[in-house]
Amino acid sequence: MGTILFELALTFYFAAAIISLAELFRGTKAMARIMLLFVILGFALHTVSIIYRYAAGGYMPVSSPHEAASFFSWCTVLLFLILEFRYKVGLLGSFIMPLVFVLMFSSAMLSREIKPLSPELQSYWFGIHTVLAFLGNASFAMSFGIGIMYLVQEHYVKSKHIGGLFQRLPSLQSLDEINYRLITIGFPLLTLAIITGAFWADKAWGGYIKGDIRVVWSLITWLIYAIVLHTRLIAGWRGRRAAVLSIIGFLSIIVAFFGIKLLGKGLHVFL
């Protein structure tokens, strides 16, 4: 049952991603509405499938790569829907839904076996740490999409070749402000995730996890977003530089997310 719901959610996300890409070439209001409807349907099914899995395993379903990627997509879609209804950012779906689909698809490719949770992960810290981390990552995923939109729109304005998506993309200022807001949400979440992770590691293993590549990457990511916020607050850096930094930040998250698995061992080998 959980699997069927997951597959259906994946299908809806796929349809939404295709429509969202088609929107780049030929945007109509009807297309945008259908895309949003598919996202909402997919999200509802996805939510139920995650609850199923939670019930089946008895723990927050983020312990295997399959679950982690699925939960990551879920958080991103949640934020997308919030942004879509709060700000009505034109074409946001075209820059986010393909990413969501890729995440979901990679989740679908991975083993869906439900394994018993290893003893060292059996702690309430597990739920807190992972949910914080994923919500933070989802904010950064959104800020990545918005950052790309900013660069596209800025290219139109700077190069003076008005056309293509220029009319349909939001203003530079609103893209920049939404990006900033997303980072101010994501950064505290990431910070808390790192702190709770450290606490937990201290309790479970009696010390920080030295040399765990995931931890190192997280600190690098944290540093990138710290730079974004710092330069903005101190020197007022905004616009292109902020957009570029938020794109780099998210790429580093992706490297951490998928790269780690390829690199091998470590405590975070499952995500």
Added chain:
Amino acid sequence: MKILVVGLNHKTADIDVREKLAFDGAKLEGGLSGLKTLPEVREALILSTCNRVEMYANVSDIAKAYDSIKDFLSQFHGIDKTALEKSLYKYENLDAVHHVFRVASSLDSMVVGEPQILGQMKDAFEFALSKKTTGVLLNKLMKKAISVAKRIRTETKIAENAVSISFAAVELAKKIFTDLSTKSFMLLGAGEMAELAARHLMSSGVKDVIVANRTYETGCNLAKEFNGRAIKFEDFLREMVNTDIVICSTGASKYVLMKDDMHKIIKERRHKPVFIIDISVPRNIDPGINDVDNVYLYDVDDLKGVVDTNKQERQKEAERAERIVSEEIETFQRWQSSLDSVPAIIALRDKADAIKKEELDRLLNKIPSLGEKEKKDIEYMASAIINKLIHPPTAALKEDAEDKDILIATLKRLYGLNEKE
């Protein structure tokens, strides 16, 4: 019942001819009643704008009506008829419908997609309605034309992109800033085009206006006009730290703003974006400034480029609009043929026959004891009644009456005869 359009527009006549033939102000009423009293004209409407003068009419005979309208025009405006003929165009029936739809949708306008024509069309229609010079056909034509224009406006982007330099500047400003009403704006120097752009910006919500002019006096006057404040020209660099939009047209022979100045200003502004429009020729602002992050510089040629792209966009949208027009002509044609008398007569007869059958069946069921002969007699009487009842309207419709269209519409309404699509 034939539709005739006679007129002239910016493509067929120069401004002086259009001026002479315009039905402006008080002339419109006289013109309209004069047109309506022509013997071949049953319904009439006049559309008179600065780019076109057109007469829409429901006429009994196209060729005769066209001649009388030409005579009428040359008399009314005191113009030689042969000179007039050179500028006139004429459309009949479906071509006329096509033309009216295109005009309402602004496909025939000088600037394709301009919004004024639809309003002018509505005004012309309302005026004709108030003078009772239109009837079933022209009313339907005008209503349909207005709805086609609206459909095109919502389904295509024909009116979306700015096609004048000053509007293009506003459009760009809106894609840089979210809310223009919170932005401040500086007019550096004064020129006609700069003032026009300033006015467009202000009608888009910009409130905080600063004027910096070489002659302080002129600046003060202009500032008063815009409800802003004037500053000394030398102070404009300092003031730019707090200014989001700058329109420059100083007439200076060298750059008044250099890249290095801009670097300093943008740093002091904490990198808040600046939109600079340099309308002056020769340019007054170092073009290299556009390379500074968060600074967007447009000169006249850039804006012209934007306008050209937008015009091409509109042209593409116009092609889609033409397809919509063709579709809508079909629905109009269906409506028009429903006004033809034959289907109306058939519908009336069908209805009468249906009633006869229903009532006969009911009666024969009630009295099963009736013999064959009685049944025949009753049937005969029923047929005789309906035939006598529908004979006069049928005969009236078969005549080629002046007001046939009205009769058909009335008949349909009175008997509830539904049109078959």
